[in-house]
Amino acid sequence: MAAQRPDEGAWLRTLKLAIRFSLREMRGGLSGFMIFLACIALGVAAIGGVNSVAQAISAGVANQGQTLLGGDLRFQVNQRSASDAELGFIRSLGAVSQTSGMRSMARLEDGSDQALVEAKAVDDAYPLYGALETDPALPKEQLFGERSGVFGAAAPDLLFDRLNLHVGDRLKLGSAVFQLRARLVSEPDAVSDGFGFAPRLMISSQGLAASGLVQPGSLVENAYKVRLPDGTSEARIKDIQAQAAKDFPQAGWSIRTRSNAAPALSANIERFSQFLTLVGLTALVVGGVGVANAVRAYLDGKRGVIATFKSLGASGSFVFTVYLVQILLIAGLGIVFGLILGAAMPFVASTLLQSVIPVPAQGGFYPGALAMAALFGLLVTLAFALLPLGRARDVPATALFREMGFESRGLPRLPYAGAALAIVVALAALAILSANDTRIASIFVGATVFAFLVLRLVAVLVQWAARKSPRVRSVSLRLALGNIHRPGALTPSVVLSLGLGLTLLVTLALIDGNLRRQISGSLPERAPNFFFVDIQSSDVDAFASLVGKESPRGTLVKVPMLRGRIMALNGVSVDKVKVPADGAWVLRGDRGLTYDARQPENATLTEGAWWPQDYSGKPLVSFSAEEGKAIGLKLGDTVTVNVLGRNVTAKIANFRQVQWETMGINFVMVFSPNSFAGAPHGWLATLTDKSATTADDARLLNAVTRAFPAVTTVRVKDALDIVNRLVAQLGTAIRAAAGVALIASVLVLSGALAAGNRARIHDAVVLKTLGATRRTLIAAFSLEYVLIGLATALFALAAGGIAAWFVVAHIMTLPSHFMPEVAVATILVSLTVTVGIGLAGTWRVLGHKAAPVLRNL
Incomplete structure (x- = not known):
């Protein structure tokens, strides 16, 4: 064994001695x-x-992929059934179950009331995995079978409540009568069907056929779910997907596997967990200010011990090591507490989220998520502790014996400042690289660094303004202004910690408020009263006549509508095209398509020209300008879409501006009429009548449902109410999460007060000795906190307002408004927190006895 070099042995002995001293000093408690x-x-x-819960839900999706998907493979085609060749291929793979889904109107037998439903027709093989649960539990034949011309159905409580129904009651769907024979408790593959705005109505495939709703061009989704032989590997499933794409290039079907059962849910969980992780990191960074305050206050209390160490010959490095070990031990204890709480969250979430997410979070231990959190905690501790530790290292013993504490200005030695900067860079890199969306994470990191710099500048400006303010007669106000800018003032800590938390709250509150304003205010004013879907071409004139009779003052707009999936851009499959997240949604799933010989009235061309009315050349398409540019398209490029099992390639003739927020009839793609010659399709229509009352809407809805039972009618106000409730729930959850950062701000504020208590005690005792009353001191401290809190609130309003405006106007492309009520609430919160906590901490200071302090002067 090689002998240790002398410097290595000395370094180890010094470290052991430092650890021994650290442990001895910590015997006094925390x-x-x-x-x-x-x-x-x-x-x-x-x-x-947050990351453990996200992994728990993802594990639930992965472990129950077959049940959530309804099979090992899921083939979906829209507006048509699978061809004989396609169906033969699917059936050759294993057991098959077919389900069909579409939106339609369910109405009472007497026609007195109706409701929009998500109808789902199932066959005898359903479900291939999992179990369909109803109350009462019935065999499928009894649940859905036909009795004397009446089919069976099951529905959730929401539909029973909406139409005031009971088990055994009847309703009509299309031209068929259905009896509600049970309440729908659990639908195993519901999550794979996507989010629905209406309650489910589950019926049999025979019942859907009898309803007459499925017509050429109807918006029906046919899903073919396959149960593969036991032991089929993921590699084999990928081979099947590749074979399906090769053998049926014109199918246009979407294929999902058990490993990707709920892509929308998984994507939303990833986005929300990333947001909550960034909020948690904000709380941790804000808490870092508290770490710096606590370390500074602790070292200030240990000034005599440090002075003694140095007087006895201890080096600055030894002193630094002693207290760094203590800080790391205490941080380790905090990290352990945090990890215990984090590890428990999946078990709590498994019960709390069951009613919100149709996938059980699997309670368990997720070491990767916890290790990442521990690393963040360690890096934040080091980043904020190194600077005060470095300053303490260089303070001479004589200064420590003479002075009341550490009030040194400037940075410590370069190695300590450089190490702190390197850790901050590592922390930022870790936050970005571990995020699902590195762009958003980069913006967050940049905004946090910028906010730190600006808040530091705000604190300097507040102190400068207090220093330069004219002399006032009020003793309390004069003392308050002096406290704001004196050495060791609380101003930087309070402005930084409270400013970050309030800025985050203001930003989220303004975004939420603008969304609510759009949904409940200006949006309904611009939006139509009704959308009508699945109007058959043979009925479109009669339908228009009926609506004109029932709503003579209304404006009816109708356009042909098909569904299609973008298969390729410039001949390259969309699976191989990388596009930014802003435009990726256009390439996912099916899109609504239309054609028009004339330029629509609501279309404003930004590039190119519209085709002639009698155009008969190769297919052309008008593309939405914003989405087209987002995915890198330009004039002359080609887009291949699959419609009804046929690929159509069209050249981009122009780009047009689309105002999605109007909720009028808008399409990403409008084709030249010859593109879909002979293709069966339905029509989409909107009715706008701002003078119509609720009674008028109900009468029109009833008339349309009676005369055209296959037409799906969506009352926009009802849809907006549902969206408004969802936005409210999401906003509440986001504000609650952001409250974590505010709690951290409050903790840091309390810590800053604790760190400054010794100086406050000294000041209070001296002032009381010179004749100041308790009332004067309380007034002075209150004014100090009010002024700092007000300055912080004003910054939070400005920064939060700018951030919210950017998100609403540039990311959501909605009108942005500043809301005074948010400003007032923020100022009140800031003042309440600052003054309340400040006075709570100061009250004990004011009651401190003078003698012990005066003896040490």
């Missing part, structure tokens, strides 16, 4: 470090818990 512990534990718990 006094002064409770805020430190709380800040680290809160941030680590938020990051570890």
Whole structure:
């Protein structure tokens, strides 16, 4: 064994001695470090818990992929059934179950009331995996079978409540009568069918056929779910997908596997977990300010010990090592507390989220998520602790014996400042590289760094303004202004910690408020009263006549409508095209398509020209300008879409501006009429009548449903109410998550007060000795907190307002408004938190006895 070099042995002996001294000093307990512990534990718990819950849900999706998908493979075609060749290929793979889904109107037998439903027709083989649960539990034959011309159906409580129905009651769907024989409790593959705006109505395939709803061009989704032989590998499933694409290039079907049973749910979970992780990181970074305050206050209390160390010959490096070990041990304790809370979250979520997400979160231990949270906690601790530790290292013993504490200005030695900067860079890189969307994470990191710099500048400006303010007669106000800019003032810590939390809350509150305003205010004013879907070409004139009779003052707009999937761009399959997230949604799933010989009235061309009315050349298409540019298209490029099992390639003739927020009839793609010659399709229509009352809408809805039972009628106000409720629930959840950052701000504020208590005690005792009353001191401290809180709130309003405007106007492309009520609420919260916590911490200071302090002067 090689002998240790002398410097290595000395270094190890010094480290052991430093650890021994650290442990001895910690025998006195963790006094002064409770805020430190709380800040680290809160941030680590938020990051570890959120990612553990996300992994738990993802594990639930993966482990129950077959049940959630309804099979090992799922082939879906729209507006048509699979051809004989396609069906033969699917059936050659294993057991098959076919389900059909479409939106339609269900109405009472007497026609007195109706409701939009998501009808789902199932066959005898359904479900291939999982179990259909109803109350009462009935065999499928009894549940859906025909009795004397009446078919069976099952529906959730929502439909029973909406139409005031009971088990055994009847309703009509299309031209068929159905009896509600049970309540729908659990539908195993519901999540794979996507989100629905209407309650489910589950019927048999024979019942759907008898309803007459499925006509050429009807918007029906046919899903063929396959149960493969046991033991089929993922590699074999990928081979089947490749074979399906090769043998049936014109099928235009979407194929999903058990490993990707709910892509929309998985994507939303990833986005929301990333947002919550960034919020947790914000709380941790805000808590870092608390770490710095706690370390500074702790070292300030240890100034005599540090002075003694240095007087006895201890080096600055030894002093640094002693207290770094202590800080790391305490941080480790906070991280452990946070990890315990984070590890428990999946078990709590498995019960709390069951009613919200149709996938059970699998309670378990997720070491990867917890390790990431622990690493974040450690890096934040080091980043904020190195600077005060580095300053303490260089303070001479004589200064420590003479002075009341550490009030040194400037940065410590270059190695400590450089190490802190390197850790901050590593923390930013980790936050970006571990995120699902690196662009959003990069924006967050950049915004956080910018906010730190700006808030530091705000604190400097507040202190400068207090220093330059004219002399006032009020003693309390004069003392308050002096406290704001004196050495060791609380101003930088309060502005930084409270500013970040309030800015986040203001941003989210303004985004939520603007969305609500759009949905409940200006949007309904511009939106039509009704959407009518699946109007058959043979009925479109009669339908228009009926609507004109029932709503003579209304404006009816109708266009032909098909469904199609984009298969290729410029001949390259969309599976091989990489596009930014802003435009990726256009390439996912089916899109509504239309054709028009004339340029639509609501279309404003940004590039190119419209085709002639009698155009008969190769297919042309008008593409939405914003979405087209997002996916990199230009004039002359080609787009291949699959419609009714046939690929159509069209050249982009022009780009047009689309105002999606009007909720009028808008399409990403409008084709020249010759593109779909002879293709069966339905029509889409809107009715706008701003003078119509609720009674008028009900009368029109009833008349249309009676005369055209196959037409799906969507009352826009009802749809907006559903969206408004969803936005409200999401907004509440997001504000609650953002509250974690505000809690961290409050903790840091409390820690800043604790860090400054010794100086406050000294000031209060001296002032009381000179004749100041308790009332004067309370007024002075209150004014100090009010002024700092007001300045912080004003910054939060400005920064949060700009951030919200950018998100609403440039990302959501909606009108953005500043809301005074949000401003007032933010100022009140800021002042309440600042003054309340400030006075709570100051009250004990004011009651401190003078003698012990005066003896040490």
